[in-house]
Amino acid sequence: MVSTIQRETPANIVERERRKGRVSSVFIHLCLLVVAVIVVFPLLWVVGASFGPGGGLANTTPIPEDASFDNYVFLFTETGYGRWYLNSLYIATFNMVGGVALSALCGYVFARIRFRGRKFGMLAILVLQMFPSFLTAIAVYMLFLNFGLLDSLTGVALVGIAAALPYNTWLMKGYTDNLPASLDEAAALDGAGRITIFRKIMLPLMRPMLAFVAVMQFTMPWMDFILPRLLLQSRSKQTVALGLFDMITDQYANDFTTFAAGAVFLAVPITVIFVIMQRYLVAGAMAGAEKG
């Protein structure tokens, strides 16, 4: 690449610049290639292990010679993986629907309505958001333990919604703040009630932020470990994260290929969602930082 100001320089200098450019281009691609290998190798390795011959950790390769679906079959027939997957799916869906609905409504109210206690509410949200959610989880565990409420999937989802609600409300409020107020004022003049304005006008406009919160709320329970580990105890109520952790912490790592299959089966859908939604997700994360 030759920039405009160098156009009038003698030809030999241009030639040298071009060669320098080619060298640096090769160098850049070399760097990128090294990083790509580092990034891809562990992923390739676990995918390979999942298709490889069953057994321990020791004999795994990124590209197995006799690939088969044995590990996946084993995963769904011999372990509780299917059950765990459904459990996680239930928590994730509940978490997403509840989290998005509540935070959208609360965010809208905080952004658009001036009511007594609003300042206090915003402050409370800020403070609650700083309280790391797993600290709440530990207290919830002590409470549930003494009241015999452990082992409920809905309970896990509710705690998850409550833990994320302050931050999500903050995001929704920040996003709604930036939407033009003239739209809902016009609707109010036409006689629309608060609920109609919220449903028909604000919700469609809030769609990008809704998407961000929905993806976050849906994917979080799949990876969350502390809350389910604390609140779910019986074998049939495990989530995928718990099950995978137990497989890998087996002392002799005998289950490794089964773990690999389970990990791939968990990772692929979430990875696809993230890659598709990456633009929304980065924008949402930035919005969160700007607002606090």
Next chain:
Amino acid sequence: MVSTTKTPSPRVPTPGRAPREPGNTGSSALPAPVPGLASALVWGTGQLINRQPGKAAFFFAFYATAITWEMVTGNYYAGMEFTARANGGFFVRGLWGLVTLGDTPREMSLTGLSEGDNSIVLLANGIIALLTLCLLAIVAIWSVRDAARCRTRLGAGEAPERSADYFRRIWEGAFAYIALSPGLVLIVFMSVLPITFGVLVAFTDYNRDNLPPMNLVNWVGLDTFAQIFTVPSWTGTFLGVLAWTFVWAILATATTYCAGFLLAVLLASKKVRFPRVWRTIFLLPWAVPGIVSALVFRAMFNGQFGPISQFLVDIGLTDERVYWFTDPTNPNLARAVALLVNLWLGFPFFMALVGGVLTNIPDSYYEAARIDGAGTLQQLRYVTVPIVQRTCTPLLVLAFVAAFNNFGLVYFLTEGGPDNVDYRFAGSTDLLVTWLFKLTLDNRLYNIGAVMSIIVFFIVGTISVWNLRRSRAIREL
């Protein structure tokens, strides 16, 4: 019903007073505090004096519900000697439990185990009763203020507002509260209640040596805090873990940010072929669930069977297998590897972020820099870095806090190991949060765990507040 016996009975005449006094409606001589006072005693009576029966019924319903609830859940038989423990209802017994944490331990008697007090259940019930009372107090204050204010208006000669109109007006104004109430209830019971509970546990002796329902838990004030800061083994562990947590958080943030920045700059170069393909590949560690990647790395770095140890032996770099996370003589090796794995997991986020900022820097800035004779490095130093820095600083602080609390990576990768003989229940890579988790779940030292929670909250809270104030200031500029 039992409720006719005790508390409400002497107050029943109060509403009866209402029709007697305000025979004079508009220009009443009755001063405003009178209905206010009446409403303070029995909610709603003030409204009745003001001749607003609808409103009166509304407030009285809360009052009656609270009293009835207390009566039904308690044991209010006339003539029986009253103790809060045996006779108190939801509120009285709740508050009693909160203050005393129970006074009757479970004992072995001839008929088997006696029914003792479960301190933790009492504590939790007490908090719930207290929170409910707080919510009721809002209604009470509302009732009193409303009664006094209406009276003032009546005194000024205004026509009294009909209750139905009032509620219609309130409905319009109360949309905010009604819309917020589901979220509020959820937060009160799933966040505020547990947080209060967790904070209070720090001031008790609730741990594995003192577990209900066999034993009673007591309030011990600041003893647990004192224990951590005076018993050398606790202080040593705490300071060691705290120092490592800070080192970890700083290095983790710095490395991921620098790597992300460099890659974003490389990818922004016009010489790169297929930038979108590279970008998508580099985003993979961010998109793959963190627990999966961390567990995969745990397997790769498995000392006995892992492929990395094997590879190093195969190429002759090491004579025997390296026990990355379990070698107590080499804690820094485990720490370094944990940081590297964190780098792998964390750089894509910053790469995406910086990439977004870079596309928004106008080309004219670089053009101007080139005209001024700046080379590539100088352009980077004086144009790119300052602009990116300004956008990313609040995110860096957030990333620092996230690293500070990065439970997942450390726990999944090393479970805190390698063991450290100088530490109590902690390994060399344990962060405050993983230590806290082990204290609570594995060792059932609930009170010490609670103290740790408070400390972590103060550290994180201070940093967050500082960040917030700073970013606010930036936004106002």
